[in-house]
Amino acid sequence: MIKPYATLKWITSVILVIHLTISWIFPEPGILIDLIIFNVAGLLSAVIAFNAPIITDRLAAVTIGLACLIWSMGSFISTWNSFFEINIPEIIPDIFYSVFYPLIFLGIIRCFTQRIKISALELLDSVIIAVGFTSVLTAFLLKPAMVEFDGSAFTVFISILYPVGDIVILAMALVYALLNPISRRLLILVSGLIAFALSDLLFIWLSLNGRYEFGSITDDGWIIGLLLISLSLSYPAGEVRHFEKISSYAATIALVASSCLLGIAALEPGYFPNFILLPGFITIALAFIRMSIALKEANTAVSERVLARTDELTGLANRRNFLIQLAQIKSGYIFLLDLDGFKDINDNLGHEAGDQILKQVAIRFSRALPAGAQIARLGGDEFGVFAQLSEAEATELAQAIRATLSYPLSLPQKQVKIDVSIGFAPIDGDHDLAEFLRRADTAMYEAKRSKSGLLLWR
Secondary structure, three states: OOOHHHHHHHHHHHHHHHHHHHHHHOOOOOHHHHHHHHHHHHHHHHHHHHOOOOOOOHHHHHHHHHHHHHHHHHHHHHHHHHHOOOOOOOHHHHHHHHHHHHHHHHHHHHHOOOOOOOOHHHHHHHHHHHHHHHHHHHHHHHHHHHHHOOOOHHHHHHHHHHHHHHHHHHHHHHHHHHHOOOOHHHHHHHHHHHHHHHHHHHHHHHHHOOOOOOOOHHHHHHHHHHHHHHHHOOOOOOOOOOHHHHHHHHHHHHHHHHHHHHHHHHHOOOOOOHHHHHHHHHHHHHHHHHHHHHHHHHHHHHHHHHHHHEOOOOOOEOHHHHHHHHOOOOOEEEEEEEEEOHHHHHHHHOHHHHHHHHHHHHHHHHHHOOOOOEEEEEEOOEEEEEEOOOHHHHHHHHHHHHHOOOOOEEOOOOEEOOEEEEEEEEEOOOOOHHHHHHHHHHHHHHHHHHOOOEEEOO
C-alpha cells in the first residue's frame, strides 16, 4: 500500500510534468495552466515540506514549508493581476517574495544538522544569520542602487533584495555541498537551490532587457526548485563537522554587520530609510537574548559539573571525584574515616541533627589536613583522605584528625560527643586502587573493633 506522503510527492511531480508539457505544447498563457496548475504545484511543495519525516529538523521543515507557501501566494497574486482587471496591490506579492528569502535561508541553515530537536541557541543563531545577512546585504546596496533606479526606497529595496537573495542562495548551496558528505539530500537540495536561484536571476535579467515573456516554460524553474528543496527533506542529513562553530561565527558576523548598519544610520541620519533599520534592531535584540541564554546555560553547566563532583551536604568531594583523584596518586597514604556514635545521634535527635554533625565534622577534618591532601565524603558517615606523606607524617595526620573531635559538637538541642575510627594504608604503586581501599578499610574496621581509634595497615 502506497503511503499518503509518497502519494503526495508523486502527485506533485506529475502536476509539474503536466505543466511543463502543456507549456511546451501551448506556449500561450492560460488561467488554468498558469494561475491554477502552476501555483497548486507550489502549494503542494509546501505541504510536502510541512509533512517531512521525523528524521528532519522540524524547524527546517516548517520554515521551508512556509517559504514555499508564501512564495506560491505571491506568485498567485502576481499571476492573478496578469489575467484580471481587478488587481491586488503589487506591494502584497512583493512583501511575500521578500519574506521568502529569510525563511528559505533559515530552512537551509537548519538543513545542515541531522538532529530532530534544536537548542534555543541554535535557533537564535539561525534566525540572526537569516535576518541579519538578508537585511544588511540589501541595505548596503540600497544607497548606490537608488542613484541608478527610479521609484521609492522600498521599491528599490525589493529590486535589490531579489538578486542579492538569489546570490546568497547559490552561496549557501555551495557551502552546503562543501560541508556535507555526498548523500541524496545533498544532491536534491543543492539541485533545488540552484534551479530556483538561476531561474530567478534569469527572470530578472530577461525583465531588465525587456525580453521576459509571461507564462514561458522557464518559469517552471521556480517550481522545480521549490519541489526539489521540499523533497530533499525526505532523506536524512549527513553529519556536518564543526557546524555549530561555523553557525556561531556566522551569527557573530551578522551581528557586527547589523551594528555597523545602525552605527552608520546614527552618524548620518537619513542615509538609510527607516524601514531598513528594523531588521538591524531585531538582529541585535536577538543577539542580546542569545547572550543571556548562553550565560544562563554556562552557569548551569558549571553548577552541574560542581554538583557532579561534590557532596551536596558537606561541600567536600564526593566518592566519584575522590576515586578519580586517588587513581592519579603514585605514592602516599590513603585514610578511611568512620564516625563512632553517629548512628545513635541520628536515630535519637533526627536526621537534621545528623546533617549538622556531618557538616561540622567535615569542617574540622578539613582544617587538620596539610597542604596537598584531599578529603571526601564517601557516603553516610564515612570519609576518605589521601596525601603524599611519609609513614611518620601519616601517623601524625591520623592523630591530628582524631584530635579534632576531642571536644564536643554543638547542636541546637545540646552538645554531643563523637569519635572517629581511622584506618590508613600506604599507596606504593604495586597494586590497584581497589586493593589500597581494601587495605585501608580493613585497618579501619580493626581500629573500630579494637577501639584503638587508628590503625596502619601493614
